[in-house]
Amino acid sequence: MDSVSQLALGAAVGVAVMGRRVGVGKAALAGAAFGTLPDLDVFIDYGDPVSNMTEHRGNSHSLLYLSLLSPLFAWLLCRLPGQRVHWRAWTLTLWLVLVTHVLLDTMTVYGTQLLRPLTDYPFGVGSIFIIDPFYTLPLLLGLAVALVRRGTRGLGANRLGLWLSSLYLGWSLVAQWQVGLAVDRALAAQGVEVERRLVIPTAFNTLLWRALVITPEGYLEGFYSLLDKGAAPEFTAYxxxxxxxxxxxxxxxxxxxxxxxxxxxxxxxxxxxxxxxxxxxxxxxxxxxxxxxxxxxxxxxxxxxxxxFSERLELSRALDWLWRRALGEPLPPPGQWASQVR
Structure with missing residues (x-):
């Protein structure tokens, strides 16, 4: 996920576990810092762009390595005044912050190598886009209330933010499954020979989904909104x-x-x-x-x-297409649509 989401998640987990022990501010700061730590591997140059891409979310996202490092990170944190008595609690907290970072990344399609060094297989569920405000906003709002209104109500708001964001992840899995069923029915009805297929959300939402289908002849791309009112997904061959x-x-x-x-x-x-x-x-x-x-x-x-070489549609046109297509408007694929509206 994006840095803001990981920072918010880390801070919220820190407050949930350590807010009562060390104060909301300190718990949020520590959680935010360690919640962004695994992604600092983007500053490592592995020698070429392909290696940089495929090594991201590698060793820094290993559940084993992060579990082994959590006690050390807690020991370093406990060097600060008044924190030594909380070493066990900080160990648990930092482990939870780091592990939830990795598990959240695994929900995206990119690929997270969480079982290194046993395997470098890039796990990716692909049920949520790398930036999704519907996931991040509950965390930020709950955290903001906790920082402003200290005490039980503030901590309760932070927990609510964690619950809502987690429920949204659960919803993304249900939506992905539902769209997958519709895609599979459409492919079967069209007699498409499928080698592999993928269903992933489009940018910033879990309403409009993109289907990617590898066939012996090439690949198909299609888009399906949960507001398409029962219409079957349509595919374009490439x-x-x-x-x-x-x-x-x-x-x-x-x-x-x-x-x-x-x-x-x-x-x-x-x-x-x-x-x-x-x-x-x-x-x-x-x-x-x-x-x-x-x-x-x-x-x-x-x-x-x-x-x-990264190529992207003009942002205003891309967002216009995304919004209208998510609401169920039958638009052509984004590349074709952008050329038509020039």
């Missing part, structure tokens, strides 16, 4: 460029994206440059993780150091 894959399958960067995306990737060529793209994050025709991995010459494909 080429996946897999004819480029055999020549580059041995490239470690291509292989890494193929594994990290769990097969939800495409190959493409533009102006002699060959790209590998993670299809999970973004939507046609623009994606967040799009990497140049080769250059075409007369002799064939030559490998190059990966470069990342």
């Amino acid at each position: 080429e996946r460029g897999m004819e480029l894959y055999p020549a580059l399958a041995g490239n470690p960067h291509v292989a890494r994206i193929a594994r990290f995306s769990k097969g939800f990737f495409k190959m493409s060529e533009r102006n002699g440059q060959v790209f590998v793209t993670d299809l999970r994050m973004g939507q046609e025709p623009r994606y967040s993780f799009n990497f140049v991995v080769a250059q075409r010459h007369a002799e064939g494909l030559a490998l190059v150091r990966p470069e990342q």
Whole structure:
């Protein structure tokens, strides 16, 4: 999740466990600091953009490593005046702050390697977008009340914020399941041969969902809102460029994206440059993780150091489409719609 959500979650957990012992302000500050700690791995340069992407949420998000580090972090925190007597309580608190950070990240589709060093498999439920104000606002509001109104009522508001945000995560799982059923029914009715499929929310909400379907011929993309009033999801077919894959399958960067995306990737060529793209994050025709991995010459494909190219729709148009489509308006896919309204 985004930094604000992780900060708010860490602070709220800190207040819930330590608010009565050390005060709401200190508990919130410690929780916020350690709640953002695992994401500091974004400042580590692993040598190239593909490695930087796939190593994020790696060792810093390992449940084992964070569990082993929690007592040490608590010991460091207890070096502050008056905190030594709370070492056990701080150990539990910081463990909860760090573990909830990792588990929340796992609810997104990106991929969290929470079982390192046993495996570097990127777990991702994909039921919530990386930024979702409906999850974050209850935490912030409950925390704000706790900071302003000290005592039982403030702590109760903080707990309520935690409960509401957790219930929202539960709702996201139910919504994902319901949309998945509708997508599967539509694919079966159309006789689509499915190799793998993914259902993930669009930006900032759990009302409008994106379906991504890998087929032997390419891939399908479709959008389905819970307000579509029973209409079946519609899909648009795209080429996946897999004819480029055999020549580059041995490239470690291509292989890494193929594994990290769990097969939800495409190959493409533009102006002699060959790209590998993670299809999970973004939507046609623009994606967040799009990497140049080769250059075409007369002799064939030559490998190059990966470069990342992120392409996004103009924000105002993207939000306009998102809002209208989420409310059930039958709009074409965002890339087509943006070209029509220019």
